[in-house]
Amino acid sequence: MNGAHSLIATLADCGVELCIANPGTSEMHLVQGLDSVPRLRSVLALFEGVCTGAADGYGRMAGKPAATLLHLGPGLANGIANLHNARKARSPIINIVGNHPHYHIGYDAPLTSNIDTLTGNFSSWSKSNSTADTLARDGADAFTATLRQTPDSQGQIATLIMGADAAWGEARGPVRPNSLPTRAKVDESAVVEIAKVVSGGGKSALLLEHHALEPAALEAASRIAARCGCRILTGTFPARIDGGPGRVAVERLPYFPEQILKTLEGTDNLILVNGQVPASFFAYQGIPSQLIPPGCQVHRLSRVEEDAIDALQRLAERLGAADAKVTRFERQEIPRPSGELSNRSIIQAFAATMPEGLIVCTDSGGGNAAYPFCQNTAPHSWLSLTGGSIGQGGPAATGAALACPERRVVALLGDGGAAYTIQCLWTQARESLDVTTVIFANNSYNILNVEYARLGVEQAGSIAASLFDISNPSINWVALAGSMGVPGAVAETAEQFSDLLERSYRTPGPFLIQANGELQR
Helix, strand or coil: CEHHHHHHHHHHHHCCCEEEECCCHHHHHHHHHHHHCCCCEEEECCCHHHHHHHHHHHHHHHCCCEEEEECHHHHHHHHHHHHHHHHHHCCCEEEEEEECCHHHHCCCCCCCCCHHHHHCCCCCEEECCCCCCCHHHHHHHHHHHHHCCCCCCCCCEEEEEEEHHHHHCECCCCCCCCCCCCCECCCHHHHHHHHHHHHCCCCEEEEECHHHHCHHHHHHHHHHHHHHCCEEEECCCCCCEEECCCCECCEECCCCHHHHHHHHCCCCEEEEECCCCCECCCCCCCCCCECCCCCCEEEEEECCCECHHHHHHHHHHHCCCCCCCCCECCCCCCCCCCCECCHHHHHHHHHHHCCCCEEEEEECHHHHHCHHHHCCCCCEEEECCCCCCCCCHHHHHHHHHHHCCCCCEEEEEEHHHHCCCCCHHHHHHHCCCCEEEEEEECCECHHHHHHHHHCCCCCCCHHHHHHHECCCCCCCHHHHHHHCCCCEEEECEHHHHHHHHHHHHHCCCCEEEEEECCCCC
16 A cells, blocks of 8 residues: 555545545546545536536535645646635535656756645645655645634635655554544633623624524524624624524625724624624725724624533523524515516525525625625525635535535636636536536626725726626636536526526526626626
């Protein structure tokens, strides 16, 4: 048995079930190892950004890591944008990055690069000096690292840089998995302090992120809110939140900084639960970077690496709220829209036709705006663009479908972002994944028009306008999807769009809808 085979067998023993790959010459022994361990499913992607984005979506839905297989430094570099998003989402991922044999690196062959420097941007754990004898143990340690909670924004991505000599060298075989790490508990003093804050008068708000958005945490937070009259909020871009009728009702912060300040206006105490102080997505002149309204005091119940479920349940008990009523979203009928296609009618049609158990991945302003309209329609899971690097939605939808084959997945994509990683459609077709892709085809980087206007520019000049315009030439998304094996159709009216959505939900496999119209943010 060689090092590569021992690594794959060890990862499978740890519980890794999926490897999303775009391999090259340096990884051939690992490909051979995948061939010999069929219980670890292998999925091919045509671009490394699809590999990493799909691993992100898989990790958010499965709660455990998929592996990626990437080709040396340039292959890793192609996947970094979605690894950035995955780090912000705290998604567990194991990156296996092939490299030259150690004796070959000093000759500066064409694909030689400093892979270690690249990994530092997104990895909470990395190793680059594995041997054939250590590769299996390093794989087990990488798996453990993806489930170990790290502080601040370090994330849960492990990167194993595998020299070809470690892969082809003789090894002793797989190793036993490590014991699984557990979250740290919040100190009782923090619970006591926050109990005094929320029961001491004034208007309080709990800002919940990451582990605090687990259903049990939301239940406890809602009981606290009912007992003490405080609000419960989540950030603008939660990595995953399960919503819809019957789920805990929670507000979500808006996007622009002045909107966030307005939402929090009058709040006396902002209590962080596994999150951070709201920060403006971008810096704007005359607007603070940290979005805390005047007179508001910031407190912390739990840090991102700590057990938010336990902390909120203990807080509820201390406040006498353990049996308080939970406020839940209630079902409402939303009529199907008619007439011209617009962002508003697209959102209404999407909410009106949503089936039970849908997984939604967003990578667009219009898609993100659909969130509040879907809370009273059908139970669903929502995966947001956590790190702001567009090109996430389609790959994340691919990974979510691999994690949850029994559920339909929808990707709501702007046409600008979709162009970054449209190769995901090929993988969806190859794997027969139940993914509906909606393209908001406004032929523009529309968010840039919005941001340009925020500078006070009423009309963009010819150069600026050309840099925001992607209509010359316009992309035929249906034809492009068809070339990759994904059927699709164009919607010009709200009625057509609703019909196409329902058709896609009834039909197994992937489908693309190109939504044409005067689509404004």
